[in-house]
Amino acid sequence: MGFFSRLAQILGISKKEAKILVIGLDNSGKTTIIDKLKPEEKRSGDVAPTVGFSVERFKNKSLQFTAFDMSGQGRYRNIWEHYFKDCDGIIYVIDSSDKLRMTVAKDELDQALQNEDIKNRRIPILFFANKMDLRDSMSSVRCSLMLDLDSIRDKPWHICASNALTGEGLHEGFEWISDEIKSILETK
């Protein structure tokens, strides 16, 4: 079963739309991850990177993925805020081989967590320590230390090492966030 079918099955999305934001620095692997999520017949294979931001809707608009780069000098910030407001879950993609920009990834994460529409909500956040296949990539434990994820105490979060090219690690992450979103939607 493909990721999309599995996600749809867990969420039972025929009744409610689930909105998932996929964020992270440019080149972290957001577009590649979203492409892997699509039903197989819709995959492009030839992935164009997210420039600024992009919105993808799958299957009768009942599952919506919005991806945006966080390193756009604030150009798209007012658009993100709009999406922060009513998203059901966040996927934060980290290039685990990009040690130089890990502090930028942390600053952007901290800013997102301070956003008025995120700050006081128990929204689940899934972190992908992506590009685990690269030789000098950092482990998910190391990434979580560098991003100080233990300080996030008011939201459920989870980190998985992933290789978006092969799909390794994505399944575990999607299962986790699907279960979290499902339990939140059920109580709405």
Ligand code: G3D
């Ligand atoms: P973005 O949407 O976050 O900007 P992309 O990032 O999905 O466009 O990915 C940026 C580059 O990283 C792409 O390479 C893509 O193939 C590569 N990439 C994504 N995930 C992985 C991964 O897990 N491992 C490795 N080794 N590479 C990955 P190109 O060469 O097309 O720029």
